[in-house]
Amino acid sequence: MVDAGLKRELEAKVYAGERLSREDGVALYECDDLVWLGRLAHHVRTEKNGDRVMFNVNRHLNLTNVCSASCAYCSFQRKPGEKDAYTMRVEEAVRLAQQMEGEQLTELHIVNGLHPTLPWKYYPRVLRELKAVLPNVNLKAFTATEIHWFEKISGLPADQILDELIDAGLESLTGGGAEIFDWEIRQHIVDHATHWEDWSRIHRLAHSKGLKTPSTMLYGHIEEPRHRVDHVLRLRELQDETGGFQVFIPLRYQHDFVDSADGKIRNRIQAQTTMASPAESLKTFAVSRLLFDNVPHVKCFWVMHGLSVAQLSLNFGVDDLDGSVVEYKITHDADSYGTPNTMHREDLLTLIQDAGFQPVERNTRYEIVREYDAPTPLAERRSVPQQIWA
Numbered sequence: 001m002v003d004a005g006l007k008r009e010l011e012a013k014v015y016a017g018e019r020l021s022r023e024d025g026v027a028l029y030e031c032d033d034l035v036w037l038g039r040l041a042h043h044v045r046t047e048k049n050g051d052r053v054m055f056n057v058n059r060h061l062n063l064t065n066v067c068s069a070s071c072a073y074c075s076f077q078r079k080p081g082e083k084d085a086y087t088m089r090v091e092e093a094v095r096l097a098q099q100m101e102g103e104q105l106t107e108l109h110i111v112n113g114l115h116p117t118l119p120w121k122y123y124p125r126v127l128r129e130l131k132a133v134l135p136n137v138n139l140k141a142f143t144a145t146e147i148h149w150f151e152k153i154s155g156l157p158a159d160q161i162l163d164e165l166i167d168a169g170l171e172s173l174t175g176g177g178a179e180i181f182d183w184e185i186r187q188h189i190v191d192h193a194t195h196w197e198d199w200s201r202i203h204r205l206a207h208s209k210g211l212k213t214p215s216t217m218l219y220g221h222i223e224e225p226r227h228r229v230d231h232v233l234r235l236r237e238l239q240d241e242t243g244g245f246q247v248f249i250p251l252r253y254q255h256d257f258v259d260s261a262d263g264k265i266r267n268r269i270q271a272q273t274t275m276a277s278p279a280e281s282l283k284t285f286a287v288s289r290l291l292f293d294n295v296p297h298v299k300c301f302w303v304m305h306g307l308s309v310a311q312l313s314l315n316f317g318v319d320d321l322d323g324s325v326v327e328y329k330i331t332h333d334a335d336s337y338g339t340p341n342t343m344h345r346e347d348l349l350t351l352i353q354d355a356g357f358q359p360v361e362r363n364t365r366y367e368i369v370r371e372y373d374a375p376t377p378l379a380e381r382r383s384v385p386q387q388i389w390a
């Protein structure tokens, strides 16, 4: 219960730019006054990023869905020999990349299963060949979990692995594999061997080599708010040390509706939990923005939240939307949410401007590609039919 006195204290800290504590974070999650939380987060978001909303135009590529692990929340992974298990040959990945030429992409986002037999050399080779086909596209590839896996299959240290991948064209790691770091929860949902110690070691190393990386959190499953607070504080401390995180992305855990390909439900925790409601998601964006005071951006990955929540999130601390995602399969595998899998530049511009913000296209390094007009005042937009999103 957050009484008026505590609210005043927290408000004073936020407006003075004072760092919030673990207890403050837990108290913010206990607060049901969503409008008040949004106002505080919006203050911080506006101080850092004005009325801009960044986005990038990207495509996702999953080279293989074959994975040695079986994380409890994951509906993407397949075991070798399963009917719809696939692994792309380098030539297939290149052919897909060739089809993307001319789409004005700035980023290719590549994450994969932990394939049991693919040799390590496949990965730098595929990056090098993708870069040759798409020289102006930033390659954001591999989770810390995958880098840790490459250490295991190659016998090389992450230091050498990253050097080789950077030489092949890697420009950023992806932020996945973080989920919830607290072991109390992690042991029940994560099946691979990469936990906080290795995840943070690999991001620290990437930062020391000049790579900027994203950070993520999977929430809304069996964790409690205190685990979310703990997760963000670990990242905040690492950010104090390296300054290498560009963005924090709270990812909403998704139930696995019946798989259209084989009728199976792979998610093993959905009997124990519901998904976060839109209000809980907005609260998580707001509290994350308030606690993670040293990360420049907070992103909403709209595929997991739906476009209405994505639009509202811009008033709850979010200043970055993931762009034209053509295909995303890790948790959003042909389900029945009604959230589209693709969205194009024009749709994003309308979504952002309609919420009263200025769209700014960025690349993977958060350099500005193009600034768009600030929104037309609402009074002048009233005669234009409103677009309705799911």
Ligand code: SF4
Binding pocket: 067, 068, 069, 070, 071, 074, 075, 076, 077, 112, 113, 114, 145, 191, 192
């Ligand atoms: S989340 Fe990643 S590591 Fe875990 S089972 Fe799915 S694909 Fe494999």
